[in-house]
Amino acid sequence: MSAPIIQGPIIQGWCPGALRPMLSGDGYVVRVRPRAGRLTPEQAKGIAALARLHGNGLIDLSARANVQLRGVTEASHPALIDGLRALGLIDASAEAEARRNIVVAPFWTVADPTQALAADLTEALAAADAPQLPGKFGFVLDTAATPCLRDVSADIWIETGPEGLLLATQAPRAKPVTAGNAVAEAMALAHWFIAKGGVTGGRGRMAALLQRHDLPAGFTAHRLAAAAPAHPGAHPAGQLVGFAFGQMTAETLAALAELGPLRVTPWRMLLIEGANAAPDLPDLITRPDDPMLRVLACTGAPGCLQAHAATRDLARALAPHLTQTLHVSGCAKGCAHPGAAPLTLTATPDGFSLIRDGSASGAPAREGVSAKALIQNPALLTEFP
Ligand code: SF4
Structure with missing residues (x-):
């Protein structure tokens, strides 16, 4: 039985939005939810300009396909919201914004029902x-040719099945639906989730409820096998480009906006709609063999108030030495990758703990290792006492 290695990261139970930003070490994080997972060139250029004007010019992509502006202050937040509202990116209220938690598969075409x-x-x-x-309860629209968002942290999926659309959860079987009734069926399932006691103290997820209750009748259909994770490069819908740690500058976003509409993905990449060549811009990950794709790292110190150490310089230094994915986390919360990874380094007050095949809060195989020792001897990651 593995015990948590560190007590104490603060679990907020809610996600930051634009109207309800979250304080971090470098100011407020303002999270924008692009409608239908897509930014028009005008919206993307506008976000870039607002990030420079009212934030610190750094923009993150989140694991739920959102766009985060960092370094916003209490004084700059109202003007930022006005600017985002003018771009059509602000909801009527913080509650409406929190409920509009929808991840859209980026490979849709005009021939499929995704946008409708x-x-x-x-x-x-x-x-x-x-x-x-609850604030973290989310929906996925995975209705292009082949499902590709099975791994997203969500609660209800509408996805392509062998013979049409399916309504699904984490359970292996799903319910056949049509483009005409899929949304009504999804709402009915959300009401069922509440009626069965899925929400406790304002929190709750479908996976936890399914441990206690069977799904209602009708969930009998087989699901299609999901596609392998997408890589940077050419796709029928456009070019997929990545960013180290999912972070870009406002200048990079503005330059990408010149190339076409941008589809935001939960893989912390952007799909440049209709582009047929990789853009020649600095700081982009355009090749599937880029070593930076093997590392995940949260903001870490000094950007996050809960971090015990800096994370990204260490991850960048170790990336060329890796043959498997490494997650470097500033604390046991594991924001960059809540699930298990082959290798995880979790910062503690006493150095880094190394966890194999576990999450950031997993039981360590090695403890108290310094960043300096790891950089000098990356073999520490795979060799144990
Ligand atoms: S995992 Fe990283 S970003 Fe998340 S709370 Fe901990 S230090 Fe902060």
């Missing part, structure tokens, strides 16, 4: 009778 479903789901979640769901 996104509009319908957005409207349903904004309605007066929308289910009052």
Whole structure:
């Protein structure tokens, strides 16, 4: 039985939004939820300009396909919101913003129902009778040719099945639906989640409820096998480009906006709609064999108030030496990668703990290692006493 290695990271139980930003070590984090997972060139250019004007010019992509502006102050937040509202990126209230928690698969085409479903789901979640769901409860629209978002942290999926659309959860079987009733069925499932006691103290996730309750009738259909994780490069819908640790400068976002609409992905990459060549811009990850794709790292110190150490310089230094994925976490919360990774380094007050095949809060195979020792001897990652 593995015990948590560190007590104490603060679990907020809610995600920052634009109207309800979260304080971090470098100011407020303002999270923007692009509608239907897409930014028009005007919206992307606008976000870049606002990030320079009202933040510190750094922009993150989140694991739920959101765009985060960093370094916002109490004084600059109102003007930032006005600017985002003018771009059509602000909801009617913080509650409406929190409920519009929808991740959209980026490889949709105009021939599939994805964009229409996104509009319908957005409207349903904004309605007066929308289910009052916990802050982290999320929806996925995975309705392009092949499902590719099975690994996203979510609660209800509408996805492509062998013979049409399916309504799904983490359970292996799903319920056949149509483009006409999929959103209504998703809302009914969300109401069922609440009625069965899925929400406790304002929190709750579908996976936890399914430990205690079977799904309602109708969840009998087989699901398609999900596609392998997407890599940077050419795709039929456009070019997928990545960024070290999912972070870019406002200048990079503005330059990408010149190339076309941008689809935001939960892989912390952007798909440049319709582009047929990798853009020649600094700081982009355009090749699937780029070593930086083997490392994940949260903001760490000094940007996060909970961090016990800096994370990204260490991850960058170790990347060329890796043959498997390494997650470097500033504390046991594991924001950059809540699940297990082959190798995880978790910062503690006494150095880094190394966890194999576990999450940032897993039981360590090695403790008290310094960043300097790891950089001088990367073999410490795989050799044990
Ligand atoms: S995992 Fe990283 S970003 Fe998340 S709270 Fe800990 S130090 Fe901060």
